[in-house]
Amino acid sequence: MKFLKLFLNNCVPRGVTFLRIARPYSQGPPTIENQDEPPLDGNKKGLVVGVYESDGQFELTEVAAEIDQKSEGKLSQQLSELSCQLKLGRAFAITGVEGYSAVALASFGPKDACFNRMEMLDESKENVRWGVGAGVRLLQSRGCGVVEVDGGGQPDAAAEAAQLAAWRFQEFRSCKEPLVQLRPRAAAPGWAAGAARGAAQNWARFLADMPANKMTPIDLAQAALDVLCPLGVVVEARDREWIETQDMRAFLTVAQGSCEEPAFLECRYTGAKEGAPPVLLVAKGVTFDSGGLCLKDASLMCENRGSMAGAAVVLATLKILATLKTPINVVALIPLCENMISGQCMKVGDVVRALNGVNIQIEDTDMEGRLMLADTLVYGQTIYKPALIIDVATFTRGVLLATGGGAYGCFSNNEAAWRVLQRAGARAGDRPWRFPLWGYYRRQLVDDPSVDLRNKGSGSATSCLGAAFLQRFVCCDWMHVDVTGVGKVAHSAPPYLRKHRMSGRPTRALALALEDIAADAGEKTEE
Template sequence: MQFTTSSEAASQLATDCLIVGLFQDQPFDDDLTALDQATDGVLTRLLEDGDLPRGAGKTLILHALPGIKASRMLIVGLGKAEKFNGIAFTRAAQAAGKALRQSRARHAHCLLANSPVADRDESWKLRHAAVALAHADYVYTATKKPKDDAPPATDSVSFPAGDAAETQLAIAEAVAAGVQLARDLGDAPPNVCTPIYLAETATRLAGEHAGLEVEVLDEDQMAKLGMNALLAVGQGSVNPSRLIRLSWRGGKDGDAPLALVGKGVTFDTGGISLKPRELMEQMKFDMCGAATTLGVMETVARMKLPINVEGVVAAVENMPDGKAYRPGDIITTMSGKTVEVHNTDAEGRMILADAIYWTGQNLKPAKMVDIATLTGACVVALGHHASGIMSQDDELVEELLGAGHAAADRGWRLPLWDEYQEQIETPFADMKNLGGMPAGSVTAACFLSRFADGQRWAHIDIAGSAWQWGKPESATGRPVGMLVEWLVNNAGGWSAL
């Protein structure tokens, strides 16, 4: 989807569809007033008859209205003005995007950014309206071709011209591209999206974007480094494991980078600790931390962000096999610390242990954030609306929480107190890889913290937010928005771009 600007009056735009918002408890705004006048009061009559949508996310498409050149008008309800915050705005724009796709319109003009949103400026509204429309237009097509009569994708959406509007829409295209990559990778089947496929994707990105560099470590190279925890998880699979690094050098030489470390378990059977049959097909989404990392790196490269960024992906497949690692095994990690395996389905923390340690020792980041579909316990705690954020670095947590709020991609802090550490103690190794049922998300983060010694590090558990459960099951692209916002803030803010 392409984004453009137009300075023409909305009523005079010859487009397939006009998109406007309507508050539940407010009179027509300037846009609707002008369109109502152009249609000789049609909108007023529909409002008086109760036919216009006013509830949040409700939509209505009107065809061939007199007095305007657009073929359709899509009205989306915005709900009550006092509750119309950044989240409500994003949901309204996504609702409009879904209706737009179903309308079969190929081109549209969007006026939603003219609606007032508390604590959000014009630039934010433009960016987020565009990204939300693109998000709603997404349809998975890699292995299933649309039917001949399926609604076509929306080719382009224009917005009212204004100061820096084109710049903000270019940023939106970059963010939307990163989100789409994360969704495409998450939705891909596990027989396609293997560790090698993730490495090839990173290599392709480096070839497409000048300034993006790639490094891929194979199993022999990782073995020489002592990355035994990562290799143990993948040793039961015929698909070889990989450690992938994408580097962006947009900042000054010598400036310490910000680092993202993504969990990339391309399929997780649980290994010897085999998962139940029900919903196991969803375990193709267990690489959404890796998908997020690659999506963010694409956005960073497209935006040419003036900061140094490292994206690291630990890519494995966790399968049961005669060579698979077992409960009871004791693994010596790259750090030299030993881990007693209590459950081979607690594999994400095993691969991240080596990846986090490698990143800290080799890349020496100023700050590091890992992203992982790590625990079902996080889904129990937070559901599907918030990602779980854990760290003992209060400042870093506040940065991520603030970025999530600003990006309408929210997180929530869970504790990482020292008292939880005792749950992963064992008499046979430095730690075990499972802390039991209580506070499962927290004890998983406790495990990871032991490999981030001396680092400004935070962990984001996206088990509930990375994909949409139910029908249709699909990757969400989260938390690409949060992490892009965080990186931009560290680069001086949106005004610096």
């Protein structure tokens, strides 16, 4: 039975009364999930409220001041005792407040926080995320099944943080915990959009966190169909026969080492005028990356179920755009396969011809993503004639070594596109950092006269060489986003993300960038 026919039934076979101060949420053993957390109780209601720092003093938010007045000053009383401990990213529980099992008092940082140009970060939003994330996690650890949130003047950021902090990966627990019910303390514009962005990022986290035997290329294609089609996104899942017909030899070279069948996802979201040039999103979808014959170290391989983090981010971005009905046309192309070892896997020294006729020598089988994206980029430009290309992938550890996980790498041949992503990252709290896209690196990939291009090259700047490789297959405005270091397991995470679980970053930043592009296009049309 052919792959496309399997999707006709939308199902793919699987073998195929007292006050006390609680300890801050951050204390305790550094486990993946706190095993001593009580089960969530739908009858227990909690509230997250904020407190600002202003001229060396603490100042309650409007919601916190209202609760303080109703509780006869209980929050103010505790605040004076917490003055030396309450810092950004920490929250403390206060009980005995009428109507709530517990109230989490969280720091929202300085009251006059704004855009910090040195940090390239909108601190007014990110501080609220940190506070709300800490508060939700604390109330969750106390078994509160319903949590109300004080947005602190940034309801969108508060909603994002609440969704992200409440999420747990529990797909394989026999007794799953119910989800925390989240809602704003008062109706606020922006909450729904923020909640949609947070929920979509959680979906990306789920996809990337699934074990490789439960999230094969076909499983990932099915997940895209199940979630995106009801939102109006056209999703087509192509099989090996179609890929062979398109002559995507570089992609098939990577896929040939695995018993799992490859797939090619083509997703189209039309939110703007029919016929308007789309933004083309391309993502690497390696559902498990062993490194091939250039085998990865075991300590690194355990995270490489997340080598499809780029695909998860792009799919989640489409979910945000479709949910919010963003007026933009977007096409997403995602090659899906595994990079495995077998008697049929690609070998060091092999030469493969890409879709545009470029002969590529494989010097490192662990640099498979660029082979897959080469064919995909050529196909996407030929068929869709995009206004802008953005590719998202976990490409090289060079970005991780350079930024330490503090930012993801960005390479672009278009200044305006880079500025849009930079601004979006500042607002989302997911900051990009621009790396050079120089001829210096391109020359290190073509210095062997026997072939057109090498997949590793002679230099040591792996991230820059990876971008230079892709540039050979691009002939329009383009941005390469390398999410290595931020897109997989969160080793050092803000309070609204769980450590040792996949992060789903930078889903919200990418979606905000596309929303800004749509807004700019709308303004030009009106003119």
